[in-house]
Amino acid sequence: MLRFIDGHHDTLLELQHGADAFFTGLPSAHLDFPRGTKAGYAAGFFAVFSPNPESDPAPSLLPAPAGYMKTLPPKLSREYALASTMRSMARFLQLEGLSGGAFKVIRTITDLKKAVEGRWMGGILHMEGAEALDKDLDLLYVLYHAGVRSIGPVWSRPNSFGEGVPYGYPSSPDTGPGLTPEGRDLIRKCCELGIMIDLSHLNEKGFWDVAALSDKPLVATHANVHRICPVSRNLTDPQIDQIGRSGGLIGITYSIDPNMVTPKAEGDPEASLEDIAEHIDYVKDRIGVEHVALGSDFDGTVVPDAVKDVTGVPALLNVLEKRGWTKGELEQLTYKNWIRVLDQTWR
Template sequence: MTTHPIFDGHNDTLLRLQMSNAPSFFTESSAGHIDLPRAQKSGLGGGFFAVFTPNENDNAGPEDHLTENGYDVPLPSPISQERALDFTNALAARLFKLESEARGQLKVVRTAEELKHCLQNDIMAAIFHIEGAEAIDTNFDALHVLYQAGLRSLGIVWSRPNAYGEGVPFRYPSSPDTGPGLTDDGKALVRECNKLGIMIDTTHLNEKGFWDVAAITEAPLVATHSNAHTISPIARNLTDNQLEAIAESNGVAGINYAVNMLREDGGLETDISLDKIVRHVAYIAEKFGVDHVALGSDFDGTSVPDSLKDVTGLPNLLERLKAHGFHDDELQKITHGNWVRVLEETWK
């Protein structure tokens, strides 16, 4: 067993495999950020494998919407439930096919005991996570079917509006207080997820929506791949008040490696050191407690620092965390222990 296996809060590897002529997930290559051989060499014990439905013909990023002192990307249009469900089924099927082809090296986990077993035995643990609830009808029929299939984590929104709430735009500088809170259906979705034991991810949700979740949920508050707004004031990051609420609920925030969410200036240049990641980890650990910070890379879904490159940079990141002063018991919490604790409290 790796001393500190990293369980990661978010990757978009399924989408990369679906949308490109990528090599097999089981073949080591330089394509993307994650494949199984590189992960095994680098101590990645698993993570939340996101199922995300992108907008059609909408690839604009911050560099296409520059302002005088930053950028402001308009929210994409809503997508239909029919299209989202079709795409969700396709990506979920890809995840289950990976499991069947992995010869015991990857498992889609549905319980905390399965997760711990995988981490202890060098089996990649994959959580079926949906980013943006567009695939789910407001009667929640699809939610129950997907739960039976293995869904254990749900992000209510991506950075666009849907039937349940509204995401924050990719905007710098900006507060995350950018729009209305959850709809009545969104509040009902939180309650239904609580009943089933599906973890609710507040990542991408605007601040009013976050506080609606906080007021309703019976589970720890979680943001799988979001950073400290005090350091990097982009709309996607969490304010101190939000981080405090996460800590008070015994929840966790996973630090995102996206360069514009790490940099103080919100910049898009990737020539930054690993200490930028460490700074966000340390800020939350020191101000709100080491029990409430983890890692949430956003691998295969964003631009990461050149100093990290891909999953093979994780051992170097651990060394930088050690050099900062984190001890072994703290590293155990940051790398995987906090995720295990929160999921034990959340899953039925």
């Protein structure tokens, strides 16, 4: 069976009441240890994400001639984000101890390679939104040493570093201002420390700011092709080309909330594995097989019935094989591209 690295999932949200549920089984989640093992899940990016506080107003719908456009949720307070981040990180760091050697917090390429070889299941610690960080970035050093190896400066909301896209369809990702001076400092510090920057959720001005500042391969861990599905979260052709030129990587997501797969405004549970494969092949044909990977967004979204959960991934890989993918190309998609990019990014 092909073993794969997953670029993004929010499974830590499912572990708020205890990390041990990851091993005993999480029927409400897309991913847990038993099903991941069965599916060939070798390692993945575990996102630390602060949900909107229940006291905040939910994003409302703006008038849109066709489709929809939502407002951005308000900024989070740092106090709230910090508490939420510490709770999720603690759950993540507890996984290794609870696993009896079967789960490893991935801090090095060597440990990531061992995950692919089957020595353990690997978890890469990712921050989805940098709200918990102080402006001087002192906490960044602490979190790096605790294991953080990837940061998306923003989720789909504004913060002191930049602004994410509001959800809209059809909509360009060019929805607001670029990185703030603090955001530019964050990118420079991450490059220095060897923390990967995730471009997912960032608006287009922010994307080009990162492209200008970073000397590392550009990565969007969970984003699809705007040309196929013109939702604000997807990547335009010039963005895809820039990721290719930088030697970077796009993790294709199965998200249908927002629907990032099929050209429909509303969520599409009927979206097929072929529909997902269209995005994978588009990136492969446009910028090369070395720039495409998997980035499910499990447990952070709704996925099509054809995927259902992590055990649906092998069927997606079968579909690609039927579309002409060689074994070598599938290995690039599933793990070799991640290993190359992270090897060039981490210190």
